[in-house]
Amino acid sequence: MDLEKLWVKIEHLFIARMPFILLALFILIIGWWIIKFIHHYISGRISDPHVDPSIRPFFLSLITIVLRLILVLTALQMAGFKLTIFTVLLGSLGVAAGLALSGTLQNFASGALILLLKPFHVGDKIIAQGKEGIISSIQMFYTVMIGEDNRMTIIPNSKLSNEIIVNTTGCNLRKLEIKLKFKYTTDWPTLKTSINSVIDHLPKKQAATLVSADNIEKHAFERKIGVLTLEPDGYTIVIHVWVPSSNFNYFEYCLSENLLRQLKDQTTLPGT
Known part of the structure; x- marks a missing residue:
């Protein structure tokens, strides 16, 4: 009998609050659509080249989540639910979720x-x-x-x-290093001149330039070609040249191919 009275009371309460519940559902649907519109609008506004592209996904996700949370709480309040109860409940859930999702929250803080x-x-x-x-x-x-x-x-x-x-692209320039081995019969001054010629003929439109923003002494960016080691069957040289970080692989392949083409009659494999 007590259950029947409780059910009747709940039914009457539901009927009495029906207009508010319908209004809350209407606001929830309209609000959800408005949030989508805001998301697309902000997405278009921050696509400007002057806005750092790194912050766009993070910023959009954060705004969307906050707006949806506010919308849901507003709809619940309009439906007649007391937010004080939900505040306590959300606080308890927040503590539990914080303990369970500490790694996820750490990822969020790390992203910020x-x-x-x-x-x-x-x-x-x-x-x-x-x-x-x-x-x-x-x-x-x-x-x-x-x-x-x-x-x-x-x-x-x-x-x-x-x-x-x-x-690897944090600085404008990056050092490209290539090591080659030659027989002792290879004339070093002539070889060095040939290598310099190959480097000089790298594509001019992407040639490495010194950038003061790197805050490194100018001589650190100078081209360096020297003898690295002396071995019984020959000597090994090292080539250091500074190239744009964004095109590092391109210059590595290009320089290696051009050196091979230019010096194929002078090179020797280690141990031969």
Whole structure:
């Protein structure tokens, strides 16, 4: 009998609040649509080249989640539910979720730190967690990286903020090193002249230039060609040339091929 009375009371309460519940559902649907519109609008506004592309996915996700949370709480209040109860409930759930999802929250905080400190940007090429690739996007909890084989690597943000990463395009210039071995019968001055000629004929449109922003002494960027080691069957030379970081692989292949073409009659493999 008590259950029947309770059910009747709930039924009457539901009927009495029906207009408010319908209004809350209407506001929830309209609000959801408005949030989608805001998302698309902001997405278009921050696509401006002056806005750092690294912050776009993170910023959009954060705004969308906050707006949806506000919308749901507003709809519940309009439906007649007391928010004080939900505040206590959400607080309890927050503590439990914080303990259960400490790793996820750490990824979120790490993502914010990455965007604030900017150890790398979208478009940079990095080496992290044994993987190498170009940063595609920095999300709220993870960072997406595309490798040279076009495979996608997803790395939690906490791994990138707490462990060592190598940003191979962080500086404008990068040192390209090539080692070659020659017989003692190879004339060193003539060889050095030939190597300099090959380097001088690298594509001019992408030729390496000194950049003061790198804050390194000018002589550090100078081309260096010298004898590295002397061995019983020949001597090994080393070539250091500074090339644009963004085109490092291109220059590595180009210089190696041109050296091979120019010096094929003078080179020898180790031990031969």
